Amino acid sequence: xxxxxxxxxxxxxxxxxxxxxxxxxxxxxxxxxxxxxxxxxxxxxxxxxxxxxxxxxxxxxxxxxxxxxxxxxxxxxxxxxxxxxxxxxxxxxxxxxxxxxxxxxxxxxxxxxxxxxxxxxxxxxxxxxxxxxxxxxxxxxxxxxxxxxxxxxxxxxxxxxxxxxxxxxxxxxxxxxxxxxxxxxxxxxxxxxxxxxxxxxxxxxxxxxxxxxxxxxxxxxxxxxxxxxxxxxxxxxxxxxxxxxxxxxxxxxxxxxxxxxxxxxxxxxxxxxxxxxxxxxxxxxxxxxxxxxxxxxxxxxxxxxxxxxxxxxxxxxxxxxxxxxxxxxxxxxxxxxxxxxxxxxxxxxxxxxxxxxxxxxxxxxxxxxxxxxxxxxxxxxxxxxxxxxxxxxxxxxxxxxxxxxxxxxxxxxxxxxxxxxxxxxxxxxxxxxxxxxxxxxxxxxxxxxxxxxxxxxxxxxxxxxxxxxxxxxxxxxxxxxxxxxxxxxxxxxxxxxxxxxxxxxxxxxxxxxxxxxxxxxxxxxxxxxxxxxxxxxxxxxxxxxxxxxxxxxxxxxxxxxxxxxxxxxxxxxxxxxxxxxxxxxxxxxxxxxxxxxxxxxxxxxxxxxxxxxxxxxxxxxxxxxxxxx
Numbered sequence: 350x351x352x353x354x355x356x357x358x359x360x361x362x363x364x365x366x367x368x369x370x371x372x373x374x375x376x377x378x379x380x381x382x383x384x385x386x387x388x389x390x391x392x393x394x395x396x397x398x399x400x401x402x403x404x405x406x407x408x409x410x411x412x413x414x415x416x417x418x419x420x421x422x423x424x425x426x427x428x429x430x431x432x433x434x435x436x437x438x439x440x441x442x443x444x445x446x447x448x449x450x451x452x453x454x455x456x457x458x459x460x461x462x463x464x465x466x467x468x469x470x471x472x473x474x475x476x477x478x479x480x481x482x483x484x485x486x487x488x489x490x491x492x493x494x495x496x497x498x499x500x501x502x503x504x505x506x507x508x509x510x511x512x513x514x515x516x517x518x519x520x521x522x523x524x525x526x527x528x529x530x531x532x533x534x535x536x537x538x539x540x541x542x543x544x545x546x547x548x549x550x551x552x553x554x555x556x557x558x559x560x561x562x563x564x565x566x567x568x569x570x571x572x573x574x575x576x577x578x579x580x581x582x583x584x585x586x587x588x589x590x591x592x593x594x595x596x597x598x599x600x601x602x603x604x605x606x607x608x609x610x611x612x613x614x615x616x617x618x619x620x621x622x623x624x625x626x627x628x629x630x631x632x633x634x635x636x637x638x639x640x641x642x643x644x645x646x647x648x649x650x651x652x653x654x655x656x657x658x659x660x661x662x663x664x665x666x667x668x669x670x671x672x673x674x675x676x677x678x679x680x681x682x683x684x685x686x687x688x689x690x691x692x693x694x695x696x697x698x699x700x701x702x703x704x705x706x707x708x709x710x711x712x713x714x715x716x717x718x719x720x721x722x723x724x725x726x727x728x729x730x731x732x733x734x735x736x737x738x739x740x741x742x743x744x745x746x747x748x749x750x751x752x753x754x755x756x757x758x759x760x761x762x763x764x765x766x767x768x769x770x771x772x773x774x775x776x777x778x779x780x781x782x783x784x785x786x787x788x789x790x791x792x793x794x795x796x797x798x799x800x801x802x803x804x805x806x807x808x809x810x811x812x813x814x815x816x817x818x819x820x821x822x823x824x825x826x827x828x829x830x831x832x833x834x835x836x837x838x839x840x841x842x843x844x845x846x847x848x849x850x851x852x853x854x855x856x857x858x859x860x861x862x863x864x865x866x867x868x869x870x871x872x873x874x875x876x877x878x879x880x881x882x883x884x885x886x887x888x889x890x891x892x893x894x895x896x897x898x899x900x901x902x903x904x905x906x907x908x909x910x911x912x913x914x915x916x917x918x919x920x921x922x923x924x925x926x927x928x929x930x931x932x933x934x935x936x937x938x939x940x941x942x943x944x945x946x947x948x949x950x951x952x953x954x955x956x957x958x959x960x961x962x963x964x965x966x967x968x969x970x971x972x973x974x975x976x977x978x
Contacts, residue, residue, distance in 0.1 A: 356415045358483075360400040361476045365469065367397035368434060369544050372465050375441055376555065376623040379448050387445055394438050401431045404475075420482060426475045433468035440464050459685050462556055469544060547621040549599055550606035558620035558628055562684045566677055569633055575640040576677035579629035579648065580691035581609065583655070584669045584703040586625035593664055600661050601668060608654045613647060628688070640676050641708075648672050648706040656704065669704035671695050680709045700775060724776050726762070731785060735761050738793055739960035743812065743931060743953040746944055752951045753810040753844070756794040757960050758786070778816055787819040792832050795843070797963055799836045812844045812874065820847055821858050826865045833869065840870030844895065848876050860891065867892045874931070879919060888926060896923050900934025903954070907939040920947045 371393035378387055402408065403415040404427050418424055444457050545557035553561065562578070569576045583605065590598035602625065609619045609627055618630040631647065634640040655670040673695025681687035694709040697716070730736055740754040760768040777783040791813055798811045819825050833840055845866060863873060874895035879902060888896075898919055905912035916932075923930045932944050935954030944952055 356413045357404060357418065357479060359412060360404050360415050361472075361479050363400040364397045364430060364434075364475070365472045365544075367393045367400070368437070368465075368468060368472070371397070371437075371441075372544075373548065373554075375445070379445065379623070390441065391438070394434065394441070398431060398434055401427050401434065420478075423475065423478050423482065426471065426478055430468070430471045430475055433464070433471050437464050437468050456685075462559065466556065550603055550621050552606050552610075552627075553618065553620040555620070555622045558618070558622065558630070559684055559688075561618055561620075562630060562687070565630060565633070566682070566684060566687070569677055570682075572633065574633035574635060575637055575679075576633060576687075577631040577640050577644045578675045578677070578687050578691045579631075579644075579651070579706075580673040580675075580688070580695040581627040581629060581651065581655075582671050582695050582699070583625035584671055584699070586668060589666050589668065593661075593666060597661055597663060597666065601659050601666060604659055604661075605655060605668070608657075609651065612650050612654050628691075637676070637679065644674050644676070644708070648674060652704065652706060671698035671703050672706035673698060673709065674706060675709045720776060723773060724780050727760070727773055727776060727780075727782060730760055730762070731782065731789070735763070736786070736789065737761055737962055738790065738797070739962050740966050741953055741960040742958045743809075743951050744957060746932075746941070746949055746952050751809050753812055755812040755846075755953060756790060756814070758790055759962075774816065783816045784819055784822065784825075787816055787825075788828055790814075791829060795832050795836050795838055798842070799838055802838075810842045810844055810872070812846055814846045814876065817848070821862045823865070826862075826869065829866070829871070830869050833871075841872065844872040844874050846874045846876040846897065849878055863892050879915060888922075888928070893928060895929040895931055897931045897933055898949075900954075903932050903934045903940055903944075904936075906943050907937075913943070916944070916949075917947050920944075920949050924948060 371390045374393065375387075375390045378390065399408070399410075400415075403410075404418055405424060407417040408415050418427070440457075440461055444461050447457065545554060546552065547554045565576055568574075583601075586598065586601070589601055602621070605625075605627070606619065606621060609629065613619060613629055613631070616632045620628050620630075622628055629647075629651070631640075631643060634643060651672060652670060655668065659666045659668060673691045673693065675681060675687050675691035675694060677687055680690045690709040694707045698705050698707045737759050739757040739759055741757060742751060743753040743755060744750065745752045758770050758774075760770075760773055762768050774783070774786075777786050794811060794813055801807050832838075833843065866873060872894040873892060874897055875893055876897045877899045878896045879899050896919065898916060902912050902916050902919075906916060907913070920930050929950045932940075932949050932952040933954065935941050935944065935952045935956045937956065940954075941952065941956055
């Protein structure tokens with residue numbers, strides 16, 4: 350009996366264990382918190398299905414031999430498990446293929462969890478049926494043993510001794526089955542924890558949190574109370590993971606979980622949805638005013654606590670958080686809507702400087718829908734050739750000669766007209782289109798540059814902006830080298846612009862990327878210089894050729910003494926370091942005169958010319974207009 354039942358117990362346990370591991374790994378991989386290959390998930394699902402087939406048809410693996418079940422009801426239940434497992438596999442593949450659009454709270458994300466929940470219920474049913482069968486077989490086994498013992502009393506001494514030994518063996522088998530029952534209970538507890546709690550932080554995971562949120566909203570509805578939901582996302586967590594390693598990243602998440610739990614108190618629920626995303630569900634409030642007051646105070650406390658230094662074994666780190674807040678019933682009356690709206694509010698914080706909190710509003714909802722619509726249209730824009738390039742002249746402030754052209758992308762929308770990059774580049778970065786757009790910009794600009802060089806014998810340079818995601822991709826160096834070689838362009842005539850925030854995000858990867866680009870012979874410029882960072886140490890370490898002073902400083906020249914001092918200081922520092930300086934946004938003669946007097950190298954702005962596309966720009970006319978020296 351033990352030989353038959355024990356492997357079946359292992360198989361039933363194996364189905365749930367392998368599927369649970371697949372679910373957990375999938376969430377980690379899709380969130381970007383782990384870099385294991387997605388094949389790991391598919392292997393766990395296939396292994397779960399193998400155990401199910403072994404219960405139906407028999408099989409052998411390293412753990413033992415599995416005999417097929419003959420019970421009709423159990424076989425039907427196992428077949429239903431396989432159907433639900435196949436559905437889980439199918440929706441996992443679809444969600445992975447569209448992972449950029451399946452963030453927490455979306456329909457695909459909710460459906461993913463529902464399908465997995467249905468599978469687990471059927472797997473639990475199989476285990477229950479198996480336990481009932483074992484109990485029934487055990488009862489029958491005991492009865493037959495009792496009959497044999499009665500018969501043995503009237504048999505000869507020799508036969509009695511044989512049956513006594515047989516009964517002892519039976520008792521051993523009964524004990525083995527009891528031990529198997531105990532193991533099932535222990536492993537069920539472990540499986541339940543794996544299915545409902547995050548393995549790293551020990552917090553409730555997405556599945557358990559959604560159940561708790563559903564219960565909380567049902568109770569709030571009965572009691573006519575208000576519920577506050579926080580959606581918390583760490584800022585720049587990927588940089589910590591990439592620069593310090595996954596071990597430090599995991600430790601940072603553990604500390605974050607601890608800080609959140611301590612900040613909100615035991616009466617409130619903290620969970621980890623996936624990656625660096627957490628939720629906080631507050632205890633009920635009697636009125637909207639009370640809910641808003643509590644949310645304001647607690648959100649600020651969370652922001653303050655999470656911005657403190659993270660002390661870890663190998664190195665320290667800093668992290669901030671963006672928090673979105675949604676209230677029941679004002680912002681949603683079901684878990685999916687409330688979670689989605691809190692996520693929308695959090696995203697708005699991300700888009701507006703991070704390290705803060707924001708309540709959901711109808712305006713944010715409209716913005717989210719508009720953003721999604723714009724994302725869909727942006728995908729079509731690439732296919733329909735709606736993107737175009739504009740060029741803005743850069744001039745030498747000393748002699749008035751044309752120094753270069755900065756490449757600026759525009760989206761010629763069929764309905765809205767020209768859309769500036771600030772409105773669509775962040776969307777392209779978040780949905781994964783930015784790499785395709787960046788390469789299109791580089792190749793199109795370089796092709797036009799080569800045409801001008803041949804037709805007009807130009808000598809100026811071309812400045813091209815790079816996105817943060819493209820900058821650190823190793824394949825970009827290969828692609829850029831291929832473009833320059835194919836078009837026979839001198840790399841020294843190409844200057845790549847990177848924002849100051851990108852340089853400071855991850856110094857190790859930044860240095861590697863900069864050195865790889867410099868090996869091609871191109872120039873490197875820091876765009877928006879002077880905004881957001883006080884440390885200038887990287888100018889000494891990084892191979893930077895040019896500093897571009899942010900237009901906000903140029904705008905106040907001659908008006909604000911502090912802007913005068915900042916610009917003067919940047920120019921003097923750059924000149925001493927042997928770097929060029931480009932002043933952006935020059936619009937008045939006063940600004941131009943101030944920069945020239947301070948020996949600023951180059952400038953650009955509306956004072957002399959606005960950006961124009963390749964058809965409208967007249968390089969000869971621009972040169973004549975600029976030649977004031």
